[in-house]
Amino acid sequence: TFRNKPVKIGYSNSPKPSLYVAASNLTLKDLMGSSIGVPEIDNLAFSGVGVSQDYLSMGIDVRGQKFYGLLQKVPGQAKPFFIMRGAETKLSITSLIPGTETTPLKDTDFEQVVLLYNPTNKTGLLNTFPEVIRPYFHGNVSVKPGFNVFGTLAIHPTGEMASLLKDVGVTTLSLPLSGGFSPKALVQNVNVSQIKNAVLDSLDLQIDIPTPHIAAMDQFLRFRNGHLGIKGKLPDGKYGLSFTVAGDTQLKIANEEIDFFTEVDVARSQNGQETDLEVKGHTDKPWVHPMGIGFLTLEELGLDIRKQKSGTVN
Numbered sequence: 001t002f003r004n005k006p007v008k009i010g011y012s013n014s015p016k017p018s019l020y021v022a023a024s025n026l027t028l029k030d031l032m033g034s035s036i037g038v039p040e041i042d043n044l045a046f047s048g049v050g051v052s053q054d055y056l057s058m059g060i061d062v063r064g065q066k067f068y069g070l071l072q073k074v075p076g077q078a079k080p081f082f083i084m085r086g087a088e089t090k091l092s093i094t095s096l097i098p099g100t101e102t103t104p105l106k107d108t109d110f111e112q113v114v115l116l117y118n119p120t121n122k123t124g125l126l127n128t129f130p131e132v133i134r135p136y137f138h139g140n141v142s143v144k145p146g147f148n149v150f151g152t153l154a155i156h157p158t159g160e161m162a163s164l165l166k167d168v169g170v171t172t173l174s175l176p177l178s179g180g181f182s183p184k185a186l187v188q189n190v191n192v193s194q195i196k197n198a199v200l201d202s203l204d205l206q207i208d209i210p211t212p213h214i215a216a217m218d219q220f221l222r223f224r225n226g227h228l229g230i231k232g233k234l235p236d237g238k239y240g241l242s243f244t245v246a247g248d249t250q251l252k253i254a255n256e257e258i259d260f261f262t263e264v265d266v267a268r269s270q271n272g273q274e275t276d277l278e279v280k281g282h283t284d285k286p287w288v289h290p291m292g293i294g295f296l297t298l299e300e301l302g303l304d305i306r307k308q309k310s311g312t313v314n
Helices: 028-032 131-136 160-166 196-202
Strands: 007-012 018-027 045-051 055-062 065-072 081-086 108-118 146-155 174-180 204-208 221-223 227-233 239-253 256-265 277-282 302-307
Touching: 018 028, 028 065, 065 131, 081 131, 146 160, 196 227, 196 239, 221 256
Parallel strands: none
Antiparallel strands: 007 018, 018 045, 045 055, 055 065, 065 081, 081 108, 108 146, 146 174, 174 204, 204 227, 221 239, 227 239, 239 256, 256 277, 277 302
């Protein structure tokens, strides 16, 4: 028995000494003998685990989506890193993020998904973290404390997400994704309505995109870079998916170009209907002597432009 549960043990000496433990409904907390500090991770159940000197590995099923799980110990660190990699090339977003069935995310897939629980308070690029966890990721991703998600957002070419991005001049169908994610999404054997708001509350995805451009505004507004942000709350504070394209822009005023940080609200309503395209922004430094007025300095400028459904700009 192991932790008062009957188990079967297998042993291999190649390529490295390791054990395989087969059991029924073994949890990570059972395996470790203590809590990792996150109940949703502690209670993940599986039927078998590989045991080596440095890590524990297991197969995990979350609402039909299969993952390879890994507990990676780091010398001198109290808690291990926990990593989950998608067992399949693509995963269904709608199964992991409740409430996405009627949003543009329904027309996408997650590819090369890696979920990471970082038990430290450290924020930084992956190459500043212990080398033993780096092989499981694609690229030098930015890691935050707590639960992170990484991968690629694969966009269906004729879906609503493709249409949404086309509004800001982006036609690329494969985009790198990272951000904050809720461990509540890992809860097994539960009605998703019970965890929906908790998952949305922590959702904070950042997706790098090619430099946006909005055709109706190109004559006076030019982007220099951009990213797509997906969060679990709407502008009015209610739970729901919001989609915002943000980046550094230049706005032409008279004969001058003024730098703005700009956000474009490209969200659709929760039933998939189109809304107006709204652009808001602000300057980060004063505009000295605007339009040649020597005695005037404008400390901060705001920007608010709306592209209506008909195609006009206000």
